[in-house]
Amino acid sequence: MDASSSTQVLTGPAQQRRKSHGNQGLRRYRRRCCIRGMNEAETVQISSFRKQLLRRRQRSSASKKNTVDVCPQVILDVGHVPLNAAQLKYLSRGPGYIRPNQSSLRPYHRQMNRVKKEETELMNKILKFFSENHYMPRSLPIFKQYAAQLHDCLVLRYTASLSFTDQIQARREFNLTKLIRRKFKRNKLILRETDRSGVFHVGRASDYEKKAAMYRIKTGAYEELHSNPFDEIFTKVEGTPLRPISNTKRAATTGISKYLDQIIRPLFDKYAKSTTIVDGVDLLDKLQRYIAAGYLTASTLFVTFDIIDLYTMLPQEEALAILAEFLHEHGCEKVEKISIETIKYYRQVIGGAMGSPFILTLANIFMWKWEKQTILSKISNVEVYGRYIDDSFYTSNETAEKVQEILETANRLHPNIKLTWKISKAVSFLDLCISNNDGHLSSSVYHKPRSEPSLVPFLSDHPRHVFRNIVHTALMRAIRYSSSFELFDDEQRSIRLLLLYNG
Missing domain, CATH: 1.20.5 (Single alpha-helices involved in coiled-coils or other helix-helix interfaces)
Known part of the structure; x- marks a missing residue:
């Protein structure tokens, strides 16, 4: 038997498996x-x-x-800052900065989770709109087709490849952020956004605790609890091998506060419109009518005053009584079929929570009664008076001494309401600067001296229309507020510097 005849011949499935392997x-x-x-x-x-x-x-x-590079500066309230120049420059971009291409550094399964979440949110909004406004059933095939196209579009966006420049920048900023967080944690530093300037503030945790203690002593709005109010809840889960966590984000009081704000705020906006200032444009309109009536003279004074700590110093029981008086006075015995006696507010020693939706409306109604007793009853009906939350403005043709006397009397009326004021022929109110130049009104945009000139940096990963809107809004405000071409030209120059300052 030769070699060729001794060779095994594979046929059928065995030959196909060998070929496939x-x-x-x-x-x-x-x-x-x-x-x-x-x-x-x-x-x-x-x-x-x-x-x-x-x-x-x-x-x-x-x-x-x-x-020389210029950019908004981080407020450093510590002796030694463990950050180098590159890290400080990164923080100087401000809280509004969004790190570009963050999703490109995430694993594929996390990208798909984000796609699924965004797709669900968008489809829920679309289905709700068409079902409630156009009575279209949610089971229509066109919605399924649109959902599939939306899914493909989101997947394409999230998984698109980046250029080498974008890859290196995304990786560099990601590592920079991690390093900053590590240093802050190691040195027990806290990073917070400032209330008015819109920039970052760096301070030590111990300093924040001292400032909080000083604020509690100054206002007297908080009392220390000698026992944990959640102990009763925790005892119910004793013996359970899980860590109990109480989440108050969706608490009942939050929903009640939102509901009260929704039904009562429109009433305040309707009945207190004459004494409310919406913005600088609204104040200019009121002043133009005041001038057209011939009330602006060379001796007319402008008065502004600010209520100190309005939210936290708001007397609760008195505010609720004034709320009932406001509704009675305007014939609102029932609001959305709810009687006045039914409306209650959750308890705090003094004031209300800053993030509570209803506290703004309650504070406005309290100030409605306060300003009737103190200011409106003392000034002429022809004068311009208006208030924006805790900032008030009015005109006066009385002497400065008479105006001073009115404000001092108002400052003594209520122990919780204290004022700071300015009486002059040139004042600033909100973002508007106005002056009386021998009976002629001059107005321009006002920039607070302590505020940092910060905007959303151009490098931020915002939609491009955001930056167009920033420029458009700044220019439109300059046009509306500037009473002369010279003032507009100055503000236009400031806008250019501001945009350059923020990259």
Whole structure:
């Protein structure tokens, strides 16, 4: 028997399996070669790209020897800051800055989770709109087709490949953020957004605790509890091998506060419209009518005053009584079929929670009664008076001594309501600066001296229309507020500097 006759011949399924295994092995080998080639090409390309960046940075640094970088500054309230110049510059972009291409650094399953979440939120809004406003059933095939197209679009957006520049920038800013967080945690520092300037403030945790204690002593609005109010809840889960966590985000009081605000705020806006200032444009309109009636003279004074700590110093029982008086006076015995006696408010020693939706309406109604007793009853009906929450403005043709006497009397009326005021022919109110120049009104945009000139940085990952709207809004405000071309030209110059300042 020769060699050829002794060779085993494979036929049928066995031959197909051997051929299939051979093809799979060949495909795996080709795939490994392809991936290895792509990695090598990418390594060479990244190396070349880094050399280009280095040369560009060297040329840029050489050209910037005689220039000074400017940007919004972080407020540092500590002696030693464990951050270098690059980290401080990154924080100077402010709280409004969004790090670009964050999703590109996440694993694929997290990207898909984000796609699913956004798709669900968008589809719920779309289905709710068409079902409630156009009575279209949610089971229509067109909604399923749109959902599939939306899913494909979101997947394409989240998984799109980035250029080498964007990849390096995203990785660099991600590592920078992690390093800043690590340093803050190690040194027990706290990063917070300032209330008015819109920039970051860096302070120590111990300093924040001292300031909080001083504020509690100053206002007397809080009392220390000698026992934990959640102990009763925790005892109910004793013996359970889980850590009990109480979440008050969806508490009953939050929903009640929102509901009360929804039904009562429109009533206040309707009946207190004459004594409410919405913005600077609204105040200018009132002043123009005041001038047209011939009441502005060379001796007319402008008065502004501010209520100190209105929210936290609001007397609760008295505020609820004034709320009932407001509704009775305007014939609102029942609001949305709810009687006045039914409306109650959750308890705090003095004032209300800053984030509570209803506290703003309650404070406005309290001030409605206060200003009737103190200011409106003392000034002429022809004068302009208006209030924006805790900031008030009015005109007066009385002497400065008479105006001073009115404000001092108002300051003594209620122990919780204290004022700071200014009486002059040139004052600032909200973002508007107005002055009486021998009977002629002059107005311009007002910039607070302590506020940092910060905007959303142009490098932020916001939609492009946001930046167009920022410029458009600033210019429109300058046009509306500026009473002369010279003042508009000054404000236009300030806008240019502001945009350059924020990159």
